[in-house]
Amino acid sequence: MFTDMKRGVSGDDIDNEENSMRSLAHLLLIMLAVSIQPARAQGWDLVVCAEASNLPFSHKTEQGFENRVAEVIANELGANLVFTWVEPPFASVRDHLIDTGQCDVIMGINDGHPHYLTTVVYYRTIYHFLYLDTSGLDIESFDDEELQSASIGILVPGRGGISPIAQSLSRRGLANNQKSFTVSAAQPNPLLQLPAAVLEGIVDVAVVPGPIAGYFQKVLNQPVLIKPVQPQIDLPFVPMYYSVSMGVRPGDESLRDDLNLAITNRWEEIQTILDEFGVERLPLPTPAVSGR
Numbered sequence: 001m002f003t004d005m006k007r008g009v010s011g012d013d014i015d016n017e018e019n020s021m022r023s024l025a026h027l028l029l030i031m032l033a034v035s036i037q038p039a040r041a042q043g044w045d046l047v048v049c050a051e052a053s054n055l056p057f058s059h060k061t062e063q064g065f066e067n068r069v070a071e072v073i074a075n076e077l078g079a080n081l082v083f084t085w086v087e088p089p090f091a092s093v094r095d096h097l098i099d100t101g102q103c104d105v106i107m108g109i110n111d112g113h114p115h116y117l118t119t120v121v122y123y124r125t126i127y128h129f130l131y132l133d134t135s136g137l138d139i140e141s142f143d144d145e146e147l148q149s150a151s152i153g154i155l156v157p158g159r160g161g162i163s164p165i166a167q168s169l170s171r172r173g174l175a176n177n178q179k180s181f182t183v184s185a186a187q188p189n190p191l192l193q194l195p196a197a198v199l200e201g202i203v204d205v206a207v208v209p210g211p212i213a214g215y216f217q218k219v220l221n222q223p224v225l226i227k228p229v230q231p232q233i234d235l236p237f238v239p240m241y242y243s244v245s246m247g248v249r250p251g252d253e254s255l256r257d258d259l260n261l262a263i264t265n266r267w268e269e270i271q272t273i274l275d276e277f278g279v280e281r282l283p284l285p286t287p288a289v290s291g292r
Contacts, residue, residue, distance in 0.1 A: 046070075046079035049103040051089045053188040056215035056277050057108060060085060065211070065277040066107040069122070072269050073246075076262040088185045098249050105259070109247035116247030117256045120287040122263050123274055125210030126241040127165065127229045130195055130217070139205060140227045142168050142234065147177065153194050153203035156180045164238045165207045179203050192216065198224060214278030228280065241282055263287065 048070045050058040058064035062071075062083070074081035084103040086094045095115055097103045111121050129139045139146055152174065154165045169178050179202070181194045194206045195216040208216075213226040229240040246263070248255045263270065267286050274281065 044079050045082045046074045046077060046105065047082045047084055047103040049086050049094045049097050049106045050083045052085040052087065054089065054191065055189045056211055056219070056279075057191075059189075065273055065279060068273045068277075069270055070105075070107050072266050072273070073259065073262045076266050077258055090185065098247070101249075104248060104252075104255060106247045108244050111243040111245045113245075113247055115250075117250055117252060118245035118247050119256055119259045120263055121243040121245050121284060122267075122270055123279060124241060124243045124282045124284045125280055126232060126282055127207055128210055128213035128226045128280060129229060130198055130206045130208055130213050130224050130226050131204060132198060133223050133225045135204065135225075137205065137225075138227075140230045142172055142174070142229070147172075147174060147205065150177060150204040151179055151202075152177045153179045153181055153197055153206040155183055155191065155194055155208065157183055164234075164240065167238055168234045195222070195224065210280030211277070214280040216278075218278030219276075226280065232282075243284075260287070 050064075050067065050070075052058075052060040055064055058066045060083075062068075067083070070083075071081055084097060086097065094106060098106065098116070106116070109116055109118060111118050131137045131139065137146055137150070138144075139150075152169060154163060154169070156163060156166070166175075166178065166180075169175055179197075181197065183190050187193065191208075191212050192215075194203075194208055195212060197203050198206050199222060207229065210228070216222050217224050217226050232241050233239055246259050248259070264287050
């Protein structure tokens, strides 16, 4: 699956030589893609990279909240919305599609992601504890004593990497309490497997991104409690929150700027969609973006 922190996992490890070669290839692809960008006219195609089965974010039925937000943005820009389904749903595949101009935008990407030009942030969220409402638990911090005897489920990437949650548990000697759930491209809507494991009694507590927690409790109407992880920064410095933007290929400042204006103009509508999907968010001011 896409290996961004908003999905609850971290990126792949590669050696320095391979990284250098990829960086050079990436730069050449960007130069080619930008050079062939056509001028936009009314009714142009806004091509969005999306996952075919990763609710609540995206789905081939276009019922994920990122699909809905993309529709609002395309409408504001006077564009025809076209989805390119990323198969297999890996970050490397998505990045290649963006680099080569086979799609223009990824809707949910970490703010400041090094592979993209990113827009203004359109939501900021935080990891949540999730447990049965009949469990008697009351957990808000990794330091809560109840975690010492609890089984704790976390999401881990299918291709390596260490999540911030695993770091925080290990630092407290809770690694043996951890039960890892691999994010697998072979499984539909794989990010929902962990909260489902709480319902089934496989784990006592899950630590999941805010969009997953809110969707599971409020939209799927499951009998769970959700609590944002406190504090927001786990010392020495592991952020429990992250800010989400839209991403375009480096060099495409024109599209990035158009997206910024569209996000600003349709801010309230976008936030309403996030509310409908139960996306748990931290406060975020409405952006102010001047026209060009």
